Amino acid sequence: MSHLNTGATRVSAPRIEHHTRPLGIGEPAPRLSWRVETPEPGWRQRAYQIEAIGLWTSEIIESAESVLVTWPGPALASRDRADVRVRVWARGADEPTAWSEPTTVEAGLLAPGDWDAVFVGSADISEGDRRPILLRRDFPVRGEVRAARVYATACGVYELELNGARAGDDVLAPGWTSYHHRLHYQTYDVTDLLRTGENTITGWLADGWWRGEFGWNRIGERYGADTALLAQLEIEYADGTVDRIVTDESWTWSTGPILSTSIYDGEHHDARVEAGAGSPVQRKKGPEGELIAPAGPPVRRVEELPPVSVERVDAGTHLIDFGQNLSGRLRITVSGPAGTQIGMRHAEVLEGGRLCLRPIRTAQAHDVYVLAGTGEPETWEPRFTYHGFRYAEITGWPGDLDPDAVVAVVTHDDMTEIGQFECSDPLLQRLHENVRWSMRDNFVSVPTDCPQRDERLGWTGDLQVFAPTAAFLYDVAGTIGDWLADVAAETPDDGLVPLYVPHIPTSFPQFHCAVWGDVTTTVPLVLLERSGDNRPVEAGYETARRWVDGCRRLLNDHDVIDRGLQLGDWLDPAAPSDAPAQARTDPYLVATAYLAYSARLLARQAALVGKDDDAAHYADLSDRVTAGFRREFVTASGRCVSDTQTAYALAIRFGLLPADLTAHAGDRLAQLVREADFRIGTGFAGTPLVLDALTDTGHLEEAYRLLLSRECPSWLYPVTMGATTIWERWDSMLPDGSINPGNMTSFNHYALGAVADWMHRVIAGLAPAAPGYRSLLVRPRPGGGLSSASASHLTPYGRATVAWRRDGGTLAVDVTVPPGCDATVDLPGSPPVTVGSGQHRFGVSHPAPEDDPLQPLPPRERF
Numbered sequence: 124m125s126h127l128n129t130g131a132t133r134v135s136a137p138r139i140e141h142h143t144r145p146l147g148i149g150e151p152a153p154r155l156s157w158r159v160e161t162p163e164p165g166w167r168q169r170a171y172q173i174e175a176i177g178l179w180t181s182e183i184i185e186s187a188e189s190v191l192v193t194w195p196g197p198a199l200a201s202r203d204r205a206d207v208r209v210r211v212w213a214r215g216a217d218e219p220t221a222w223s224e225p226t227t228v229e230a231g232l233l234a235p236g237d238w239d240a241v242f243v244g245s246a247d248i249s250e251g252d253r254r255p256i257l258l259r260r261d262f263p264v265r266g267e268v269r270a271a272r273v274y275a276t277a278c279g280v281y282e283l284e285l286n287g288a289r290a291g292d293d294v295l296a297p298g299w300t301s302y303h304h305r306l307h308y309q310t311y312d313v314t315d316l317l318r319t320g321e322n323t324i325t326g327w328l329a330d331g332w333w334r335g336e337f338g339w340n341r342i343g344e345r346y347g348a349d350t351a352l353l354a355q356l357e358i359e360y361a362d363g364t365v366d367r368i369v370t371d372e373s374w375t376w377s378t379g380p381i382l383s384t385s386i387y388d389g390e391h392h393d394a395r396v397e398a399g400a401g402s403p404v405q406r407k408k409g410p411e412g413e414l415i416a417p418a419g420p421p422v423r424r425v426e427e428l429p430p431v432s433v434e435r436v437d438a439g440t441h442l443i444d445f446g447q448n449l450s451g452r453l454r455i456t457v458s459g460p461a462g463t464q465i466g467m468r469h470a471e472v473l474e475g476g477r478l479c480l481r482p483i484r485t486a487q488a489h490d491v492y493v494l495a496g497t498g499e500p501e502t503w504e505p506r507f508t509y510h511g512f513r514y515a516e517i518t519g520w521p522g523d524l525d526p527d528a529v530v531a532v533v534t535h536d537d538m539t540e541i542g543q544f545e546c547s548d549p550l551l552q553r554l555h556e557n558v559r560w561s562m563r564d565n566f567v568s569v570p571t572d573c574p575q576r577d578e579r580l581g582w583t584g585d586l587q588v589f590a591p592t593a594a595f596l597y598d599v600a601g602t603i604g605d606w607l608a609d610v611a612a613e614t615p616d617d618g619l620v621p622l623y624v625p626h627i628p629t630s631f632p633q634f635h636c637a638v639w640g641d642v643t644t645t646v647p648l649v650l651l652e653r654s655g656d657n658r659p660v661e662a663g664y665e666t667a668r669r670w671v672d673g674c675r676r677l678l679n680d681h682d683v684i685d686r687g688l689q690l691g692d693w694l695d696p697a698a699p700s701d702a703p704a705q706a707r708t709d710p711y712l713v714a715t716a717y718l719a720y721s722a723r724l725l726a727r728q729a730a731l732v733g734k735d736d737d738a739a740h741y742a743d744l745s746d747r748v749t750a751g752f753r754r755e756f757v758t759a760s761g762r763c764v765s766d767t768q769t770a771y772a773l774a775i776r777f778g779l780l781p782a783d784l785t786a787h788a789g790d791r792l793a794q795l796v797r798e799a800d801f802r803i804g805t806g807f808a809g810t811p812l813v814l815d816a817l818t819d820t821g822h823l824e825e826a827y828r829l830l831l832s833r834e835c836p837s838w839l840y841p842v843t844m845g846a847t848t849i850w851e852r853w854d855s856m857l858p859d860g861s862i863n864p865g866n867m868t869s870f871n872h873y874a875l876g877a878v879a880d881w882m883h884r885v886i887a888g889l890a891p892a893a894p895g896y897r898s899l900l901v902r903p904r905p906g907g908g909l910s911s912a913s914a915s916h917l918t919p920y921g922r923a924t925v926a927w928r929r930d931g932g933t934l935a936v937d938v939t940v941p942p943g944c945d946a947t948v949d950l951p952g953s954p955p956v957t958v959g960s961g962q963h964r965f966g967v968s969h970p971a972p973e974d975d976p977l978q979p980l981p982p983r984e985r986f
Contacts, residue, residue: 132161134223137173137209140191141418141601141654143539147231147274147310149416152194157209157223158921159189159942165959166942167214175205176225183212189943190655190895190919199230201237202272202357231310231416232274232355238414240369242278242351244328245376246405255329255381255507257398258352260374262324264317267361271317273324274357276308278410279350280331280507285316285324293421294534295386295507298568299332299581300605301625302346302410304612307417308353317358324368326352329384329507336385338629339577341485345627351407353414375401381506387577388487389469390505394495395461419536419602422568424451426533430526436477441517441524448513448848448871450564450574451534453490454504459521461496466519469512471575471870474862478516482855482868486577488512509534511564511575511871513847536566538597541917544883547910551831551882553842558876559596561849562589565873566599569606569625573851573869580623581606584639584693588811589873590646591880594653595916604650604659610642611666618673620666634688635673637714638808643667644721648728655895655919657731664732671725674718675744682751684714692769692806694875696836696853700865703852706806708769712756713808719748720777752779761787768795769809775816789820796825801832803853811877818885818904826885827907830878838878849876887914888936889925892947896923899946901938903927905969920944934969937962 135158139145145153155173159166168187173195174180181195189211199205206225212218232238245256273290275283276297283290290311297307328350329335336343356368379398384390431446453467467490470478480488488510492503515531517524544555565571569581570593586593586603593599606624613626620640621633644667647659677684691710698705722745729737752774756764761784763770771792774780780788795804796817805813817826833839836853844856851869856862884890888903896918903912903925913926921941928935940946940960949955953967 132159132163132166132220134159134209134211134220136224136226137207139207139226139228141598141604141656143420143537145226145228146312147229147272147416149231149233149418151198151200151230151233153199153228154191154194155207155209156190156192156919157211158919159211159220160921161942163213164961168211168943169214169216170212171209172219173207173209174222175207178205187943199228199233201230201233204229229310231308232414235414238274238353238355239367240353240355241371242353242407242409243370243372243374243404244278244349244351244407246402248349248405252378253330253334254378255327255384256350256376257379258326258328258370258374258376258404259401260324260368262322262368264319264322264358265360265366266319268314268317268358269361270359271312271314272357273311273313273354274308275311275326275352275354276306276414277328277333277350277352278302278347278407279333280329281352282327282506283311283324283354284326285313286318286322288316290316293423295331295422295509295568298417298421299625300412301609301612302333302412304412305415305609306410306412308414309421310416313356324354324356326354327381327506328352329381331386331507336387338580338627339484340630341577342627346410349407351409353409370404372403372406374404376404377401384505384507386508386579387485388508389467389490389510390508391491392503392505393493394501394503395493418605419599420538421536422534423537424532424534425537427454428531428533430529433524433526435523436516439518441520442477443515443517443529445513445515445531446847447560448511448564449531449533449560450509450511450567450871451532452505452509453515454502454530454532455492455517456500456502456528457492457494457520458498458500459494459496461494463494463496463521464519465492465494465517467491468516469510469575470514471512472856472862473514478514479862482862482870483576484866486575488575504532509567509574511573533563534567535563536568536602538566538599538602540596541598542595542883543915544879544887544913546886546912548831548907550833550839550842551909554838555879555882557842557846557848558592558873558879560847561871561873561876562593562596564848564871566597566602570603573871575871576869581625582623582639583610583620583642584622584636584690584807585872585874587638587642587645588807588877590649591653592877592883594649595880595883600650600654600656603646604656607646607659607663611663614643614666614669616669618669618671620670632688635677636688636690637674637684637717638690638693640670640674641717641721643670644724644728648724651731651894652891653895655897657894660728660731664728664734667721667725667728668737671718671722671741671744674714674721677714678718678748678751681755682747683755684711684718689714690807692767692808694852695769695806696803698806700863703865703867706769707804708765708767708808709756712752712763712765712770713773715748715752715756716773716777716779717808719745719752719779722748723778749779757784762791763788766791766795767809768792768799768804768813769806771795772805772809772812772816775819776812786820789816789822792816792820793822793825796829800834801825801828801837802834803829803832803836803838807874810875811880814878814881814885818881823904823906831907838875846870849873883914887912887925888927889914889916889923895919896941897944899923899940899944900949901925901936901946902949903936904951905929905934908971910971918944929969929971932968932970934967936965936967938965939963
């Protein structure tokens with residue numbers, strides 16, 4: 124081993140909670156985090172000091188903590204601003220580092236009494252026209268402005284403008300929350316948009332999730348019959364005085380060029396129409412939920428993709444391929460006569476050379492733009508809709524369509540990318556990129572199931588299985604933590620965690636469903652493990668307890684769940700296309716296994732929040748259910764009564780078997796994989812676990828061959844079929860290129876992409892061994908014919924990397940450990956060693972196998 128170092132010591136500007144732009148935050152005493160860059164190997168922090176410049180300076184605090192440390196000064200009041208910086212002392216050092224660059228943090232409106240504005244909207248309460256409306260107020264600016272902020276939200280979705288310029292850059296604000304419990308508001312810095320003299324503030328207001336038709340039964344007015352805007356502009360002048368312009372009865376409303384807009388169906392904009400003079404608004408009743416600042420980033424335009432091809436398919440239609448399945452909308456630039464109507468339809472896949480619309484079901488996904496005909500190029504992009512698509516058909520375009528005249532605007536939560544993975548296999552690399560894209564496309568205000576059809580709901584099971592992968596790829600602690608608050612709000616005392624959150628009634632029944640409701644026990648611990656934040660555990664403990672208690676009531680006298688609806692191993696590849704719950708694994712085996720596992724996780728949560736009696740109680744419950752699982756579902760020789768990949772994966776990974784039977788179960792799982800010619804045999808319950816179950820029981824070779832199979836069903840089969848995202852079904856597209864006939868067939872679901880977590884931890888070998896990656900586990904296990912792999916993750920302490928390559932018979936491994944951290948390095952054929960921070964290089968003997976990893980192995984004897 125050798126040690127490499129370069130550079131100089133410095134401290135980053137502190138981060139405020141999980142915010143990337145800490146303007147208008149909702150925490151009066153936000154926690155602070157910082158990172159240290161240093162060339163010193165094994166560097167450790169001894170103490171730190173925090174200063175709000177010109178306001179207060181903390182004592183020197185003797186502590187090695189640098190992640191989510193307690194705010195050491197007076198709590199922020201509403202609208203307070205502070206420039207916060209930090210310096211630290213290294214262990215053994217008498218002098219501190221230089222002060223970091225400051226971070227400006229500003230509180231939002233922290234108390235209901237801070238709001239002078241009221242909700243206002245259209246005075247037209249008829250059942251007829253439900254067009255989006257434009258609200259307006261003229262106002263004077265008296266002199267030199269020191270700062271100006273707008274605090275705003277809506278019952279619906281909205282965009283604000285000051286003097287014709289957008290306030291903020293978010294999309295679909297305020298986003299979707301459980302409006303009966305919580306409604307996000309936004310804070311915008313509009314100082315530069317004001318001018319001395321007369322000014323105008325306007326607000327577009329549309330249905331969004333509040334009033335629009337949503338859910339596959341297309342019911343509208345889920346939360347209310349009226350849309351409404353709440354806006355409070357506060358202008359602070361150089362002389363210290365403040366003016367407030369608030370939504371009240373002095374505003375006017377009118378309709379304008381947006382004739383209709385719907386998240387499912389698209390937007391219709393007639394540029395010939397101008398907004399009228401306006402009529403007095405009507406005061407509206409606001410939502411029942413609390414007004415709160417969001418904890419995560421909003422939806423934004425994050426990327427633009429040009430077409431990879433434009434083809435005229437008939438006299439009036441152009442087919443556009445963007446080369447990537449995405450969430451977003453089109454932006455077009457077009458010239459033509461007034462009244463020319465441009466239609467834009469969107470779809471994920473083609474069938475017969477044209478858009479395949481059946482998978483989007485009742486969603487129209489159809490935008491229409493009618494030209495004003497000014498003689499100048501007109502640029503248009505919808506405001507209040509988004510679509511899931513790779514392909515678009517544009518009709519009515521005047522003349523030939525220049526590829527430069529259209530762009531796909533990728534739209535999703537503006538998350539910070541923190542995790543990367545690379546390997547020598549191009550198909551495996553593309554699979555990983557497909558996982559990333561499906562995550563991006565489905566984090567649109569809530570973690571949804573798909574971005575294209577008449578659904579787009581926050582399914583709890585999808586996120587439960589995918590959370591470890593999500594937390595590696597992107598900084599989602601604030602986003603998921605915020606969504607978990609809605610999970611808690613929507614879960615009643617009986618512990619019935621909704622199958623999707625926010626919850627809206629549909630024809631789909633709600634029940635204590637394993638895998639889905641277990642989001643309450645698993646995901647808070649994932650966030651703790653990956654971000655170092657224990658607050659989701661603290662905030663969600665009672666919800667997790669209610670969930671486990673609710674499942675406990677389903678147990679029979681033998682400590683086994685044997686009644687009630689279950690989705691089980693949803694989307695087992697053997698399930699009929701019209702019956703995705705008909706899996707080969709007994710759904711009550713799945714439910715019992717998950718209860719044993721969740722009770723054990725709840726015992727851990729109880730210990731973390733200081734409830735020792737609860738910890739003992741739920742550990743005992745876990746033991747009882749584990750014993751029940753063995754009696755009911757496992758033979759004396761270790762075979763599961765559901766002789767499936769999922770059953771063994773659950774039993775092994777959830778620790779439900781004694782050591783001797785675990786080995787037998789691993790052998791049987793490996794045999795099942797071989798008998799299936801290395802085709803996958805798992806649905807939602809088994810897919811995140813099966814490769815780890817094989818790896819844990821000494822069957823790494825089978826795990827690689829399962830991962831690298833290209834036959835249907837497999838992870839790489841969709842890649843060979845041209846997929847650019849993860850499919851909902853293993854066979855969403857059949858081998859002949861036709862689309863799966865099931866009514867539920869999406870090409871953009873992230874759940875089956877949970878395999879990327881195994882790729883990060885086992886192929887590349889990078890995993891957390893302590894909360895927030897304070898300790899790393901570096902344990903690459905090369906295989907599958909790969910010649911190299913690497914993973915990089917920006918931990919709360921700094922960037923950690925593992926990169927390995929084969930060099931003849933030697934495995935060369937480079938490891939970067941962030942300052943303040945250590946790592947256990949466990950390489951094949953070599954005893955584990957512990958190293959401190961810095962860059963390390965290792966070399967161990969590890970001859971590459973000569974066998975082609977894609978060739979089937981000879982069968983082994985059954986046990």
